[in-house]
Amino acid sequence: MVRFSLIAFLKTILNEGLIGAMDEVGKKFSEGELFVPEMLMAAQAMKGGLGILKPLLAEGTTESKGTVVIGTVKGDLHDIGKNLVAMMMEGAGFNVVDLGVDVEAAKFVEAAQANKAKVVALSALLTTTMPAMQAxxxxxxxxGLAVKTIVGGAPVTQAFADQIKADGYSDDAPGAVELARKLIAA
Ligand code: B12
Structure with missing residues (x-):
């Protein structure tokens, strides 16, 4: 019971505090009210917040549910959403291999092979880097890897995921965890 309410509390901090604030920053950037330095400051604050939440979310999980290789695709430096997905995956008991940002297709293949991954998770935040997901x-x-692929990031849609033949798509981190669970069980 106590654990359940702690998780609900952490989700409120994430969704309403951190992600909500980041949406606001994005809107203001589009409207020309904020610029790249302010986005960077917001990103740093978000990273600090996630660093505090991560150990709390991971608490109490023991047995690994399999390995997820995750990264932001080639040409793209955005990593907040990717980090959030990685953190929630770890919290749910997956072993996570995070390749970072600007990751070449070949590096995903190598890491999936080397770690016997069950899922490869790709993140992209720019319309210009979405083709790197396809690649x-x-x-x-x-x-010929027997691994499930999942995709996400603000410009990515279910239609795009279908088009590039990804195994799954989610528009948020808890959904990414659910997807990984379902795909592994299938
Ligand atoms: C912070 C930020 C930055 C920071 C990034 C810092 C960092 N370490 O990540 C900095 C300042 C570096 C930056 C740079 C740029 N940015 Co920027 N940035 C943003 C901003 C404000 C927030 C992104 C973010 O972190 N959101 C919060 C996270 C939690 O959301 P998320 O990433 O969508 O992730 C969630 C879901 O999508 C999903 N998800 C994410 N990944 C995955 C993966 C899987 C597998 C699954 C299932 C789900 C999933 O789960 C997450 C959690 O719920 C957005 C605006 C916005 N609101 O999206 C612009 C935005 C993405 N940036 C934009 C642009 C244009 C740029 C620059 C080109 C700016 C410039 N002129 O230099 C550069 C590009 C640099 C590069 N090559 O990548 C545009 C993109 C426009 C477009 N359509 O392509 C946006 C939309 C701003 C805008 N409104 O114009 N940016």
């Missing part, structure tokens, strides 16, 4: 999924299929 990565193509490379994974060409390598």
């Amino acid at each position: 990565t999924i193509d490379a994974i299929k060409e390598a």
Whole structure:
């Protein structure tokens, strides 16, 4: 009971405090009211907040549910959403191999092979880097890996995920965890 309410509390901090504030920053950037330095400051604050939440969310999980390789695709430096997905995956008991940002397709393939990953999770925040998701999924299929691919990030949609033949899409981090669970069980 206590654990349940702690998780609900952490989710409120995440969704209403951290992510809500970041949405506001994005809106103000679009409207020309904030600029890249302010976005960077907001990103630093978000990272600090996530650093505090991460150990609390991971508490109490023991047995690994399998390995998830995650990264932001080639050309893209945004990592807040990716970090959030990684953190929630860890919290849910997955072993997470985080390749960071600006990750080449070949690196995803290599890491998935080396770590016997069950899921490869790709993040992209720019419309210009969405094609790198397609290139990565193509490379994974060409390598013949028995791994499920999931995609996400603000510009990504279910239709785009279907188009590039990803196994799954979610618009948020808890959804990403659910997807990974379902795909592994299937
Ligand atoms: C912070 C930020 C930055 C920071 C990034 C810092 C960092 N360490 O990440 C900095 C300042 C570096 C930056 C740079 C740029 N940015 Co920027 N940035 C943002 C901003 C404000 C917030 C992004 C964010 O972190 N959101 C919060 C997280 C939690 O949300 P999220 O990433 O969407 O993730 C959630 C879901 O999408 C999902 N998810 C994410 N990944 C995955 C993966 C999987 C597998 C799954 C299932 C789900 C999933 O779960 C997450 C949690 O719920 C957005 C605006 C916005 N509101 O999106 C612009 C935005 C993405 N940036 C934009 C732009 C244009 C740029 C620059 C080109 C600016 C410039 N002129 O230099 C550069 C690009 C640099 C590069 N090559 O990548 C545009 C993109 C426009 C477009 N359509 O392509 C946006 C939309 C701003 C705007 N309104 O114009 N940016």
